[in-house]
Amino acid sequence: xxxxxxxxxxxxxxxxxxxxxxxxxxxxxxxxxxxxxxxxxxxxxxxxxxxxxxxxxxxxxxxxxxxxxxxxxxxxxxxxxxxxxxxxxxxxxxxxxxxxxxxxxxxxxxxxxxxxxxxxxxxxxxxxxxxxxxxxxxxxxxxxxxxxxxxxxxxxxxxxxxxxxxxxxxxxxxxxxxxxxxxxxxxxxxxxxxxxxxxxxxxxxxxxxxxxxxxxxxxxxxxxxxxxxxxxxxxxxxxxxxxxxxxxxxxxxxxx
Amino acid sequence: xxxxxxxxxxxxxxxxxxxxxxxxxxxxxxxxxxxxxxxxxxxxxxxxxxxxxxxxxxxxxxxxxxxxxxxxxxxxxxxxxxxxxxxxxxxxxxxxxxxxxxxxxxxxxxxxxxxxxxxxxxxxxxxxxxxxxxxxxxxxxxxxxxxxxxxxxxxxxxxxxxxxxxxxxxxxxxxxxxxxxxxxxxxxxxxxxxxxxxxxxxxxxxxxxxxxxxxxxxxxxxxxxxxxxxxxxxxxxxxxxxxxxxxxxxxxxxxxxxxxxxxxxxxxxxxxxxxxxxxxxxxxxxxxxxxxxxxxxxxxxxx
Numbered sequence: 001x002x003x004x005x006x007x008x009x010x011x012x013x014x015x016x017x018x019x020x021x022x023x024x025x026x027x028x029x030x031x032x033x034x035x036x037x038x039x040x041x042x043x044x045x046x047x048x049x050x051x052x053x054x055x056x057x058x059x060x061x062x063x064x065x066x067x068x069x070x071x072x073x074x075x076x077x078x079x080x081x082x083x084x085x086x087x088x089x090x091x092x093x094x095x096x097x098x099x100x101x102x103x104x105x106x107x108x109x110x111x112x113x114x115x116x117x118x119x120x121x122x123x124x125x126x127x128x129x130x131x132x133x134x135x136x137x138x139x140x141x142x143x144x145x146x147x148x149x150x151x152x153x154x155x156x157x158x159x160x161x162x163x164x165x166x167x168x169x170x171x172x173x174x175x176x177x178x179x180x181x182x183x184x185x186x187x188x189x190x191x192x193x194x195x196x197x198x199x200x201x202x203x204x205x206x207x208x209x210x211x212x213x214x215x216x217x218x219x220x221x222x223x224x225x226x227x228x229x230x231x232x233x234x235x236x237x238x239x240x241x242x243x244x245x246x247x248x249x250x251x252x253x254x255x256x
Numbered sequence: 257x258x259x260x261x262x263x264x265x266x267x268x269x270x271x272x273x274x275x276x277x278x279x280x281x282x283x284x285x286x287x288x289x290x291x292x293x294x295x296x297x298x299x300x301x302x303x304x305x306x307x308x309x310x311x312x313x314x315x316x317x318x319x320x321x322x323x324x325x326x327x328x329x330x331x332x333x334x335x336x337x338x339x340x341x342x343x344x345x346x347x348x349x350x351x352x353x354x355x356x357x358x359x360x361x362x363x364x365x366x367x368x369x370x371x372x373x374x375x376x377x378x379x380x381x382x383x384x385x386x387x388x389x390x391x392x393x394x395x396x397x398x399x400x401x402x403x404x405x406x407x408x409x410x411x412x413x414x415x416x417x418x419x420x421x422x423x424x425x426x427x428x429x430x431x432x433x434x435x436x437x438x439x440x441x442x443x444x445x446x447x448x449x450x451x452x453x454x455x456x457x458x459x460x461x462x463x464x465x466x467x468x469x470x471x472x473x474x475x476x477x478x479x480x481x482x483x484x485x486x487x488x489x490x491x492x493x494x495x496x497x498x499x500x501x502x503x504x505x506x507x508x509x510x511x512x513x514x515x516x517x518x519x520x521x522x523x524x525x526x527x528x529x530x531x532x533x534x535x536x537x538x539x540x541x542x543x544x545x546x547x548x549x550x551x552x553x554x555x556x557x558x559x
Contacts, residue, residue, distance in 0.1 A: 016327050017357050025356045032349040033342055098340035099353075101307065102397065105336075106329030106357040108306040108322060254308040 017107055022116035023123065026090060029099075030120075035184075036089055043082035047132065048139065050074030055143045066147075069155040071140040072163060075132040080166040083128060084191045087121045087174025091246065092184040100255045114179070114250045118243070121175035125168040132163060162223050169219040176239045179246025182253070213237060257318050257331065257404045257436050258283050259304065264313035266299060273299045275460040276313070281405075281438045286431045288451035289440040292547050296460045297440045298336070301409050304438065305334050317405070329358050333398035334407040338390040338414070343383030347374055347393055350382060354397045364400065372396040373419075387414030395423065405436045412446055424450050444539050454539075456546050463546035471542050480508045480517055481530035488526050495520055 017025075030036035051074045058066060094100040107113055144151040178187045194215055202210040211217045211226060212233040221231035259281035266274040273296045281287045281304075291297045302308045304315055306322035317325060317332070325331050341350055348369065355365040369378055372392045377385060385393070391414050398406060406427070412420050427437055428450050441447045447454070448468060456463040464471065482488045485508055489499045498511040507530075510517055514531055521528045 015359060016329075017359065021356065021359065025353060028349075028356065029342075029345075029353060032346070032353075033344040035344065093342065097342040098337065099342050101336055101340045102334075102354060103357070104307055105305045105332075105334050106354065108328055252309075254302065256302075 016109075017112075019112060019116055019119070022107070022112060023119050026116055026120035027123075029093065030086065030089060030124075033093070035093070036086070039082050039085050039089070043078040043128070044131075044135065046081075047075040047078040047135065050077065051136075051139045051143070055147070058149070059147055064150055065152050066140055066144040066149040067155065068136065068140045068151065068153045069159040071143075072132070072136045072156065072159045075136050076159060076163040076166055079128055079132060079163055080170055083125065083167050083170030084174030084177075085188060086124050086128075087171040087176075088178035088184060088187040088191065090117050090120050090124070091175050091178035092182055092187055095182040095253075095255070096184045098255065104255060110250050111247075114247055117179070118175065121171045122168070125164075125171045128171075129164050129167050132167075133160065158223075165219045165222045169222075173215060173218070173238050176242035176246065180242035180249065182246075182249060259405065259436055259438070260314075260316050260319075261300070261304065262314050262316070264300070264303060264310045264315060266296075266303065266308065266310050273460050274303070274310070277457065277460070277462055278313075279455045279462055279465045281436050282453075283404075283436045284431055284434050285452040286427055286437040286439060286450055288447040288454040289438055289457070290442075290444070290447070290454055290543055290547075291440075291457040291463075295457050295547065297457060298409060300457065301334075301336060301407055301438070301440065304407055305332065305336070307336075327358070327401075329354075330401035331403055332405040332407060333401065333403035335391075335394040335398045335411055336407075336409045338387065338394040341382050341390070341393065344381055346379050346381050347385070348378040350393060351397060351400070354400055358401045360400060368396045368400050388416055388419060391415055392419060399426070403435070406430060406438070408437070408439045410440060410442070412441065412443060420446070444543060448539055456543060458547040464542070468539065471539060477509050477511055478514055478517055479530075479532040480510055480521075480528060481506055482508070482521060483527040483529065487524070488521055491520050491524055491526075492517065 031040070051071045054070050054074055055066065058070070094103055103113060104110060141151055143149070174187070174191060177190060178184070181187045181190070199214045199216050202213045204210070205213070211220075211230040214220075214230070214234060215238045217226050217230040217234035218238065220226035221228055261277055261279050261281075264274055264277045265272070277296070277300060279287075289297050289300070299308065303310050304322070306328070315322065322328050322332070345353070348365075351365045351369055352362070354360075355362065369375055372395065374389070374392055374396065377389060382390065382393070391411065395408075395411060398408065411423060415423065427439065431437055431452070439447070439451070451468060453465070453467045454471060455465045479502060480488065481504075485506055489508055492499050492508075492510055492512065495516075497516070500509045502509050518528060518531060
């Protein structure tokens with residue numbers, strides 16, 4: 001420790017962090033800790049594993065063609081599983097580990113911190129779609145050429161649409177829940193229960209109101225399996241409402 | 257930069273944590289914040305940093321609210337809790353995060369990491385650091401933007417002797433250069449070694465705000481060792497000061513200030529070989545007198 005150096009009185013900077021800088025830092029926060037890295041690598045690893053599995057089945061069945069859409073389906077499953085967790089981490093990590101003390105002291109305009117996290121959640125969807133499409137193309141081309149199969153893009157648009165919808169819906173609904181609860185474990189448990197249990201139980205409700213309350217309705221209608229009414233209702237219930245609660249909490253909560 | 261806290265009150269549910277607190281943290285001075293556990297020190301510090309909103313009252317930096325400062329993070333460096341950092345992020349990334357928010361270059365980040373003696377642990381995850389190292393990380397981040405104010409909650413917790421000495425030098429130099437410092441501590445002697453003034457709060461109210469010298473009891477005792485103790489004792493008695501025997505032969509206990517004793521001895525050419533003010537005990541006495549809080553430890557035998 002240098003004992004002679006005392007800080008000079010002239011502050012080094014005079015400008016507050018811009019929204020772009022805050023978004024960049026949100027990405028940096030996510031990728032410099034094990035939880036964020038684990039989710040990202042798990043998604044990629046699972047995607048590759050499923051791709052190789054699908055390819056192995058096709059070879060076993062002596063198929064002559066390897067479709068890009070089949071490989072992309074594997075990555076779509078990963079996106080559906082992983083994006084809600086990433087969305088949750090964006091909003092809850094700072095509160096869970098109390099980094100928020102430093103963050104709000106450095107940038108007291110809390111609405112900008114909230115907005116930066118929202119933009120980050122959307123960009124996570126964009127980044128993952130781009131990464132999965134690039135990986136899917138490389139893997140499908142690589143496997144097709146390695147095993148002497150013909151590469152085809154048949155049905156790809158439908159699967160790509162599904163990937164985009166599930167990525168955005170997943171990251172936004174995860175982020176919304178995380179912003180409202182500000183707790184990583186609680187948010188993750190609720191997402192799992194919601195997908196595995198609550199969505200199915202809601203279908204048992206009389207009068208056909210279940211789809212209006214299901215989380216899945218949001219993405220189902222966009223991929224051609226539901227009405228716009230149920231999608232909007234689901235979006236309001238599982239994205240807008242939790243974000244509204246989260247915004248109020250962000251403005252009022254006092255970090256300890 | 258002058259920080260003025262005016263009539264700040266804060267409730268959490270039915271608990272009245274801060275009651276009309278008013279105090280100032282002047283530029284160029286180190287202000288110590290003292291108070292028993294649960295007295296509201298940390299709540300006050302959070303309010304000063306805009307992390308909590310007072311129910312009433314205001315906290316202004318040269319007349320401006322914290323959130324309205326041009327770049328609050330660069331103007332005010334803070335350390336509230338050394339443990340409040342992601343345990344899985346490494347030291348360099350923790351600094352990078354703060355530097356990124358402040359818009360500070362990586363060269364300044366590396367300079368502070370080196371200054372804090374953290375180069376060897378820069379790639380280690382925060383959870384693997386000792387309390388002292390965590391404290392260094394927090395202090396390093398506090399000074400990253402070369403702020404004009406420092407708000408530090410228990411900064412010497414866990415620091416080794418070298419680091420405490422460094423911190424003392426840093427804060428003294430910082431105040432000499434015109435910076436404002438608010439530092440809370442439970443270590444009275446440590447605080448006494450560098451603070452210019454203290455604010456003592458008890459049960460959410462300011463018990464006293466004064467300079468350290470004003471807080472000292474003018475009638476308190478000093479211990480004196482002189483070549484001619486009997487002669488000095490007679491002179492002091494003649495000047496109206498109470499003199500009593502000391503436990504150590506050749507020493508006197510006098511109800512006077514250091515200056516008064518030294519002046520009389522000098523006028524009569526008596527050599528004083530040791531003159532011990534008991535200022536640290538005086539601060540402790542003043543602190544205990546002023547803070548008979550609801551959480552005070554009862555001095556009964558518990559073991």
